[in-house]
Amino acid sequence: MFDFTFCKEPSCHDYVVSGTDTCLFHSKDREELSADFTHRLEKHETIGSYSISGLEMRKKDISGSKLYACNLSHSEFIDVDFSNSYLQLCFLQFSTFIRCKFKGIVSKYSVFSGSKFIDCDFTESDILHSNFVGIDAKNCIFDDSDLYYTDFVNAILEDVSFKDCNLKKADFVASKRVNVSFKFSNFEEATFSRES
Amino acid sequence: MKIFFHFSVIGFSNTYLIGNDEGDAILIDPGHMDLQLLELIESNHYYIRHILLTHRHPSHTAGIGTLSKIYDFDIYSYSPFGELTTAYHPLPENHEFELSGIKINTLHVPGHSSDSIVYIIDKAMFTGDVLLSGRVGETDSKLSHSLLMRSIKDKLLPLDDRMIMFPGHGAPSTLKIESMFNEDLLHEMRVHTHEVSE
Numbered sequence: 001m002f003d004f005t006f007c008k009e010p011s012c013h014d015y016v017v018s019g020t021d022t023c024l025f026h027s028k029d030r031e032e033l034s035a036d037f038t039h040r041l042e043k044h045e046t047i048g049s050y051s052i053s054g055l056e057m058r059k060k061d062i063s064g065s066k067l068y069a070c071n072l073s074h075s076e077f078i079d080v081d082f083s084n085s086y087l088q089l090c091f092l093q094f095s096t097f098i099r100c101k102f103k104g105i106v107s108k109y110s111v112f113s114g115s116k117f118i119d120c121d122f123t124e125s126d127i128l129h130s131n132f133v134g135i136d137a138k139n140c141i142f143d144d145s146d147l148y149y150t151d152f153v154n155a156i157l158e159d160v161s162f163k164d165c166n167l168k169k170a171d172f173v174a175s176k177r178v179n180v181s182f183k184f185s186n187f188e189e190a191t192f193s194r195e196s
Numbered sequence: 197m198k199i200f201f202h203f204s205v206i207g208f209s210n211t212y213l214i215g216n217d218e219g220d221a222i223l224i225d226p227g228h229m230d231l232q233l234l235e236l237i238e239s240n241h242y243y244i245r246h247i248l249l250t251h252r253h254p255s256h257t258a259g260i261g262t263l264s265k266i267y268d269f270d271i272y273s274y275s276p277f278g279e280l281t282t283a284y285h286p287l288p289e290n291h292e293f294e295l296s297g298i299k300i301n302t303l304h305v306p307g308h309s310s311d312s313i314v315y316i317i318d319k320a321m322f323t324g325d326v327l328l329s330g331r332v333g334e335t336d337s338k339l340s341h342s343l344l345m346r347s348i349k350d351k352l353l354p355l356d357d358r359m360i361m362f363p364g365h366g367a368p369s370t371l372k373i374e375s376m377f378n379e380d381l382l383h384e385m386r387v388h389t390h391e392v393s394e
Contacts, residue, residue, distance in 0.1 A: 001199045004319035006358075013358065049198075069199070089201060091360070093373060109201045113373040129203060131367035133330040134377030149208075151367055153330030154377045169208070171330060171366075174379040194379060 001089075002051035002071045015051045015071055024054040041065045063101075073111075093131075162187075197298060199320065199362070202236055204228035207255030209364055212322060215242045220296035222246045223269075224315065224322050225364055226259035233259070234266075246295045249273035250324025250364055251309040274304060275311035287313060303351050307344020308333030314352065316359075321371070324364040327352060329373075332380040333364075345384050353381075 005016045007023035014023035017033055024030055037052050041062040051071035063083040067090050075095040083103040087110045094114040102122040107130045117137040125145045133153045143163040147170045155175040163183045167190035174194070200213040209227035213236055221242035226233070237244060244267040249257055252275060260271070260282070270283040272295075287293075289304040301316040308325040312333070315322040325333035327348055335341040357372035374381065 001197065001320070001360075015358070089199075089368065091370070093370065109368055111368055111370070111373070113369065113377060129201075129367045131329050131369050131373070133369065133373060149203075149366055151330045153379050154382070169366075173330065174382075194383065 001069045002049050014074075015053055017052050018050045024052055038062070197318065198240070200236055200240070201362075201368075202233050204230065204233075204255075204259075206230075207258065209255040210362065210366075211259070212362055213237060213240075213242065214298060214317065215240060216296050216298060218296070219243055220245045222248060222295055222298065223263070224248045224362075225250055225256040225324065226263055227255045227257065229259035229262035243267060244269050247271045248300070248315055248322070249313075250315070250322060250326070251312045253309060253325070256324065256364060273311065274302075274313040305344070305347040305351055307335055307340050307342075307347050316355075319356070319358060320360045320362060321352075321355070322362045323352075327361065327374060327378070328363040328365055329361075329367045329369040330378055332378070345381075348381070 003016060003018050007014050007016055007026055008021045009026045012023055012026060016022060017024050017027060020027060024033060027033055034055055038057060038060055040047060044064050046066040047070060048068040053071055053073040055072055055075040057077050057080050059079045061081045063081045063085060065085040067087050069089045071091045073091050073093045073095060077100050078098045081101045082105055083101050085105045087107045090110040093111050096116045097120050099119045102120060102125055105125045107127045109129045111131040112135060113131050113133045115135050117135060117140050120140045122142045123144055127145055127150050128148045130150045132155055133151050135155045137157050137160050139159045141161045142165055143161055146166040148166055149169040151171045152175050153171050153173045157175055157180050158178045161181045162185050163181055165185040167185050167187055170190040172190055172192050198215050202211040202213065204211060204227050206228040209225060211226050211233060212224040213221055215221040219241050221244050223244050226247060244263060247260060247269050264282055270285055272285045272287050274287055276286060287302050291302045293300055298317060303314040305312050305314050305326045312324055312326050314326055332344060332348060335344055353375055355371060357375060359371040361369045361371060
């Protein structure tokens, strides 16, 4: 797992960037740390047990990345291509994803809760045991994906497509769904009500 | 300390492997022993020294028999686990102890079962069937549900909300996420607010 140490700055509640004693926001080397991490992703380096929350990334192709037990929470990704990436036990909660591509990703035990997704594409992905609780998704596509045991509890989903997905054990309880399609998906194996 | 996640299709439960740098490891809730779990343990060069049980339901304990044929370990849980010859250690409420150099705290959180216990290791909490991603554990009566909600409210929600949550079933989460979006906790809050306003 990533380092559970918190930033040395008083009243800061964020995790430190791995190998340093402050969070990214309070780091003097903020730009260098961000650039270094992005560069490692662009080189397709396998990254494990690394924490760098509050990251800002724009117009990057990090497709094919491999991340294990990493913390990238509270980050902002705009026009970032994550296609064919592998995310295992990664924490990306309370982040913003705008026009990001996640085509063909494998996400296992990863956390995206409380994040905002606008115009994102998750087609043909394996998103297993992942946490999308409380997300706000607009104009997103999950078509042809395996969403086994993935939670969308209390999510707000607007213009989201789940066509031909495996929804076994997926949980949509208390989600608000506007113009959401489950065509050709096994929605009867998902949960939509607290009582079921 | 490294934490590994294993999912068993039998019982749909999560088993957690926690290892130290010396190769000693703790297993939490071995609901089923299969080849994948064995490969996870052996490929990381771990030896299982201890097993922690969050509660005694079969989907969290059924792998112990097979594991005991391979490894020599002690078992820790809140209530007695008497069927095996393996050394057993009952854990009291609010108990701090150390296994293989890993510090562990216990919180007794009854409701899903009378013996439900949450383990806190560093900034990670292993909640068993007490608290799950977006939901709370199932209960068999209104009384048990009430007890579970009160236990969660009194014992878990006051903890540091940056705590990472590893449940017995489903996806991982954090305490902050659960306090903001867990539908069962929010529902309870809405009912309470409605009753107070009336």
